Amino acid sequence: MFRDVLKPTATASRCRCRCRCSHRAPDHARPFTPPNAIKVPPSPGLKKQALLIQGMSQTLKSVSSNLLERFIDRAYRFSEQPSLNEGNFRPVNEIDEAVLLNNLDGEVPGDFPEGVYIRNGPNPLNPTQTIADSIFGSTSYMYYEGHGMLHAVYFNKSSLGEWKISYRNKYVNSDTFQLERKKNQVAFVPSADGQPYATLVAFLLNILRFGKAVKDSANTNIFEHAGRAFAITENHLPYEININNLNTLGLYNINGAWNQPFTSHPKKIHGSGELVIMGTNTEKPHYVLGVISSDGERLVHKADLKFEEGKLIHDIGVTKRFIENDMNGKSRIGVMPRFGDAESIIWFDVENHCSYHLFNCFEDGNEVVIRGCRLLGSIIPSGRHRVDKSKWYGRAFLQPDKDSEDFDPSLDGNLFSRPYEWRLNLENGSVHEGYITCEKVAMDFPVINDKFIGIQNKYGYAQVADSLATSKTGSYYRCKEIFRGASSKKYFASESSIWFPWELFLHK
Numbered sequence: 001m002f003r004d005v006l007k008p009t010a011t012a013s014r015c016r017c018r019c020r021c022s023h024r025a026p027d028h029a030r031p032f033t034p035p036n037a038i039k040v041p042p043s044p045g046l047k048k049q050a051l052l053i054q055g056m057s058q059t060l061k062s063v064s065s066n067l068l069e070r071f072i073d074r075a076y077r078f079s080e081q082p083s084l085n086e087g088n089f090r091p092v093n094e095i096d097e098a099v100l101l102n103n104l105d106g107e108v109p110g111d112f113p114e115g116v117y118i119r120n121g122p123n124p125l126n127p128t129q130t131i132a133d134s135i136f137g138s139t140s141y142m143y144y145e146g147h148g149m150l151h152a153v154y155f156n157k158s159s160l161g162e163w164k165i166s167y168r169n170k171y172v173n174s175d176t177f178q179l180e181r182k183k184n185q186v187a188f189v190p191s192a193d194g195q196p197y198a199t200l201v202a203f204l205l206n207i208l209r210f211g212k213a214v215k216d217s218a219n220t221n222i223f224e225h226a227g228r229a230f231a232i233t234e235n236h237l238p239y240e241i242n243i244n245n246l247n248t249l250g251l252y253n254i255n256g257a258w259n260q261p262f263t264s265h266p267k268k269i270h271g272s273g274e275l276v277i278m279g280t281n282t283e284k285p286h287y288v289l290g291v292i293s294s295d296g297e298r299l300v301h302k303a304d305l306k307f308e309e310g311k312l313i314h315d316i317g318v319t320k321r322f323i324e325n326d327m328n329g330k331s332r333i334g335v336m337p338r339f340g341d342a343e344s345i346i347w348f349d350v351e352n353h354c355s356y357h358l359f360n361c362f363e364d365g366n367e368v369v370i371r372g373c374r375l376l377g378s379i380i381p382s383g384r385h386r387v388d389k390s391k392w393y394g395r396a397f398l399q400p401d402k403d404s405e406d407f408d409p410s411l412d413g414n415l416f417s418r419p420y421e422w423r424l425n426l427e428n429g430s431v432h433e434g435y436i437t438c439e440k441v442a443m444d445f446p447v448i449n450d451k452f453i454g455i456q457n458k459y460g461y462a463q464v465a466d467s468l469a470t471s472k473t474g475s476y477y478r479c480k481e482i483f484r485g486a487s488s489k490k491y492f493a494s495e496s497s498i499w500f501p502w503e504l505f506l507h508k
């Protein structure tokens with residue numbers, strides 16, 4: 001789309017859009033104090049002892065951290081994973097200042113609103129160090145593991161009505177990004193993919209050194225709430241972003257009320273403006289639901305769903321009255337009243353599947369309708385597939401040929417994702433489900449116009465996957481196509497597009 005980058009343009013000194021973003025101080029500037037806390041002043045002797053213990057603890061931590069760092073420097077050899085340095089996975093450099101864009105292909109429509117388009121995505125800070133080899137075995141990054149980089153395109157009009165379009169990008173300045181940038185090399189040992197023992201050791205080393213197994217990547221999504229923008233990955237709290245300069249303002253914990261991981265795909269409730277969130281964790285509580293007030297200042301509801309074990313649950317759907325949880329693994333879908341609890345969930349058994357993203361959910365008479373992209377297996381290889389990943393990629397991402405002599409239902413087409421619909425009848429408990437598009441095209445990363453979240457929508461959009469390219473590397477290649485479908489079930493593919501799925505467009 002953008003041919004030439006011309007000259008730097010000044011950064012706006014204050015937010016000029018109507019969204020009121022960046023006008024407030026980050027929440028972490030206001031420490032949370034329990035309302036009934038009783039403060040007892042320590043005696044001078046106790047204070048001295050406490051300081052001594054604190055000092056010893058810091059020294060021990062520092063010594064052990066230094067020893068671990070030295071151990072990693074000697075025991076590990078880091079190298080490049082070529083597939084993460086090519087095609088649409090190739091990292092880009094940070095641009096210091098916004099640049100004015102000219103010579104664009106096409107024209108901006110006259111009625112297009114002024115505002116900013118932002119996308120978020122992984123951009124490895126140390127792209128030549130994405131594989132770690134040691135005596136424990138080999139581990140490596142998966143394609144979603146780079147630090148979050150925000151890309152913003154600003155659409156403004158001059159006083160003469162001419163479009164001024166500028167671009168800037170910046171890393172999300174998360175705590176762990178700062179750590180790796182300061183060190184100027186990988187600090188967290190890659191742990192998402194690799195040989196089982198090596199993965200376990202990598203997790204352990206990261207926890208011992210940094211108190212967490214993986215980085216705060218902040219690379220999965222950017223969402224808006226109460227006029228504020230947040231970058232997020234589901235293993236940590238969101239980082240608030242100033243959309244004018246992409247500076248990171250700080251962590252968002254709803255004034256101290258939320259200390260769980262925070263979903264990458266929160267959902268705004270139609271009408272009330274409240275935000276539904278969830279936190280999934282390997283430790284108890286494994287699954288907590290929350291509802292944030294429309295002004296973003298209060299947690300108005302919180303429910304521990306009392307799951308027996310931790311599951312990867314990546315997306316959540318809302319309707320006017322309900323919240324849906326797609327239960328990865330057991331293939332059940334739970335429907336819960338917005339302000340319900342673990343006891344008020346209605347469970348529906350559905351065909352085995354693995355869904356990462358939903359288009360939308362809405363109520364239709366006695367039914368709750370869910371539309372999402374469905375595949376049959378996890379994108380994270382396990383068991384025998386981990387041993388021979390290239391074979392697994394080569395067959396799982398391609399359209400399955402069920403007439404083939406060596407067709408293996410546990411392997412072929414398991415990651416060939418397609419739009420799907422579930423209809424859950426709340427009155428009689430029945431389920432009707434099925435694919436809603438043709439069988440030939442793989443799609444994922446669905447979006448809709450977010451004004452229709454939770455109510456019946458007409459159009460949905462999804463990325464068309466380049467299945468062949470993806471099957472060669474296991475990394476998700478996107479075709480330059482966007483798929484638009486109408487709820488009439490007459491679907492068609494549209495022209496080439498640069499639409500990105502995890503985006504935020506804030507109008508003036």
Ligand SMILES: [Fe+2]
Nearest residue numbers: 220264314357
């Ligand atoms: Fe996602």
